[in-house]
Amino acid sequence: MTTFVDRVELHAAAGNGGHGCASVHREKFKPLGGPDGGNGGRGGDVTLVVDQDVTTLLDYHHSPHRKATNGQPGAGDNRSGKDGQDLVLPVPDGTVVLDRDGNVLADLVGHGTTFVAGQGGRGGLGNAALASARRKAPGFALLGEPGESRDIVLELKTVADVALVGYPSAGKSSLISVLSAAKPKIADYPFTTLVPNLGVVTAGGTVYTIADVPGLIPGASQGKGLGLEFLRHVERCSVLVHVLDTATLESDRDPVSDLDIIEEELKQYGGLDDRPRIVVLNKIDIPDGQDLADMIRPELEERGYRVFEVSAVARTGLKELSFALAGVIAEARAAKPVEEATRIVIRPKAVDDTGFTVTLEEDGIYRVRGEKPERWVRQTDFNNDEAVGYLADRLNRLGVEDELMKAGARAGDGVAIGAEDNAVVFDWEPTMAAGAEMLGRRGEDHRLEAPRPAAQRRRDRESERDDAQREFDDFDPF
Ligand SMILES: Nc1nc2c(ncn2[C@@H]2O[C@H](COP(=O)(O)OP(=O)(O)OP(=O)(O)O)[C@@H](O)[C@H]2O)c(=O)[nH]1
Ligand SMILES: [Mg+2]
Incomplete structure (x- = not known):
């Protein structure tokens, strides 16, 4: 296939x-x-x-x-x-x-x-x-x-105002080629069209686009022929045009039953019931075709369809058809002007969340997730101790160490930063100001200093934190 x-x-x-x-x-x-x-x-x-x-x-x-x-x-x-x-x-x-x-x-x-x-x-x-x-x-x-x-x-999903649907070789591509400047492939074998052709039509001051979809056959909804897959192209159209072949040589076919079969397939696909329909009887240049068209027209009109007799080859009946389509489209556009103008673009998450989470997992690992910590890990050259120290400082200032402590982590516990399949895992060494009560910044240790009064200690700590925050702000441009 x-x-x-x-x-x-x-x-x-x-x-x-x-x-x-x-x-x-x-x-x-x-x-x-x-x-x-x-x-x-x-x-x-x-x-x-x-x-x-x-x-x-x-x-x-x-x-x-x-x-x-x-x-x-x-x-x-x-x-x-x-x-x-x-x-x-x-x-x-x-x-x-x-x-x-x-x-x-x-x-x-x-x-x-x-x-x-x-x-x-x-x-x-x-x-x-x-x-x-x-x-x-x-x-x-x-x-x-x-x-x-x-x-x-x-x-x-083709964006066209009109969708032409019909059996293979009904003349859908031929019709586009004579209504617009498009030059789709046309041939006398079925399934000539494999991807929709698109043409632009100007009629009565309205400019609209017209697309065909590959031919449909009975059982398309079960995957016969090209299946129903391409019908997604019809989803955006505001008018459906049935192109019916009045001159088919296949004895078991006639335009009315063709129409019924296509309608059945459209129903199987679903979601297209509200689209207005127009019927085009094609190939009336062939005498038998004209006769058949005359014969079935009343029945189709009785069913409520507007019927147009055309010949894509002799180029007859095209003007009436293109103006009628322009009218229906103008109406459809007027009915939903807002939707026409909006361009909905859903973007994937673009949130630069500054937060992070710490969770204790079943295997005793503390997992840290968050945009920043994960990015910082990716930026770190783990062969360079200074770079690793810098990472530790950044994590500390974000509050990761504090959170680990709150979550119950102890020295030597496993900490993983990142997703399960892509994490850096290390043994935690709470070296820094995590729980600033106990330890100072890197390279300092309160325990080695002369005792200070509590208020003094707090002031020192706050000014150190401010310093650290400034430094952090200065050197984290992201
Ligand atoms: N006599 C006559 N032949 C036509 C007319 N329109 C199309 N044909 C012929 O019918 C055959 C099929 O035409 P296409 O336009 O390729 O048909 P289609 O509906 O696009 O077919 P698929 O792409 O296979 O679904 C070609 O040989 C055309 O020349 C017409 O008005 N009169
Ligand atoms: Mg075609």
């Missing part, structure tokens, strides 16, 4: 951030000129953008793995690494973005609408940016963060 390429899986990998650089400025006669390691560049994003010139998702079917470039590492002499390049992927109007579980992440309607499928990793700070009054010459830099890597599904 032919595969229908309007649903593809896309693996989007954003670029990694470049690592920060740890370097010391060198100059003749000035051996220690201070830290001058530059910051790493940002990794490129993978972004989907609606492009009206793109009509299919075929490109992504052929090459589903897309990666943006990485940020460059920082260098000495305060040189920042170059940012990675964003990868912009053009998609057709009406592309729906889903996650692998089928949840809708975004509904991309309208030229220029964008969706960030993968966010580039931040570059790591170089040691120049990490220097402070306290830490004059940091011997470490932060690592760049990995870019976001995501598997998504793209599904195309």
Whole structure:
């Protein structure tokens, strides 16, 4: 069976951030000129953008793995690494973005609408940016963060005002080719059309779009022919046009029963009952076709359909049809002008939550989850003690140590930062001001100092905390 390429899986990998650089400025006669390691560049994003010139998702079917470039590492002499390049992927109007579980992440309607499928990793700070009054010459830099890597599904729902439905070879594509400037493939074998064709029609001051969908046959709802999958293209249309073949050579078919069968399939698909219907009797250039059309017209009209007799080949009856469609569309647009104008884009979580949680798990591990602590862990070069110390200070200042203590953690307990499958686990050493009652900041220990009165101790502690907070604020630009 032919595969229908309007649903593809896309693996989007954003670029990694470049690592920060740890370097010391060198100059003749000035051996220690201070830290001058530059910051790493940002990794490129993978972004989907609606492009009206793109009509299919075929490109992504052929090459589903897309990666943006990485940020460059920082260098000495305060040189920042170059940012990675964003990868912009053009998609057709009406592309729906889903996650692998089928949840809708975004509904991309309208030229220029964008969706960030993968966010580039931040570059790591170089040691120049990490220097402070306290830490004059940091011997470490932060690592760049990995870019976001995501598997998504793209599904195309054609955005057209009119949908042509009908049996294979009824002349749907032919009709589009004569009503609009579109040049779809037309042939005398069934299932010529595998992806919807789209055309633009201007009639009576109304501009509207018209799309065909691949031919339907009885049992399509059970997956016969191309199945019902493509009917999602009809979902956004405001008018359904039945294209009926008055000149079919198949003896067991006639236009009225064709119509009934297609209606039955539409019903199986569901959700289309409220769409107005118009009937087109095609191929009346063939004498038998004209006769048949005359014969069945009253019955169709009795059922409440507006009926148009046309020939896509002889180009007859087209004007009446296109004006009638314009009228119905103008009405439909007037009835829901607001919905027409809104572009709903649901974005995935973009919350930069500053909080974190500590939970004691069954195996006795304390798990820390939170945007910041997890990011800081990713930025840490665990081969560098100073970098690890810096991480410990950051975690401490966020209050992670305090929370661990409150949760009952003791020295030597296992602490994991991050998700189950992607965590850094270590034995906790409450070295710092966690429970500032007991211990001072790194390198200080109240127990070695002369006793101070309680009020003095509190003041000292508060001013130390303020200092620490200032330093923290200064050197955490994220
Ligand atoms: N005589 C005559 N032939 C027509 C007319 N319209 C279409 N045809 C022919 O019917 C055949 C099928 O036309 P298509 O436009 O490809 O039909 P379709 O409905 O798009 O078919 P699928 O894409 O397979 O579903 C072609 O050989 C056309 O030339 C018409 O008005 N008169
Ligand atoms: Mg066709």
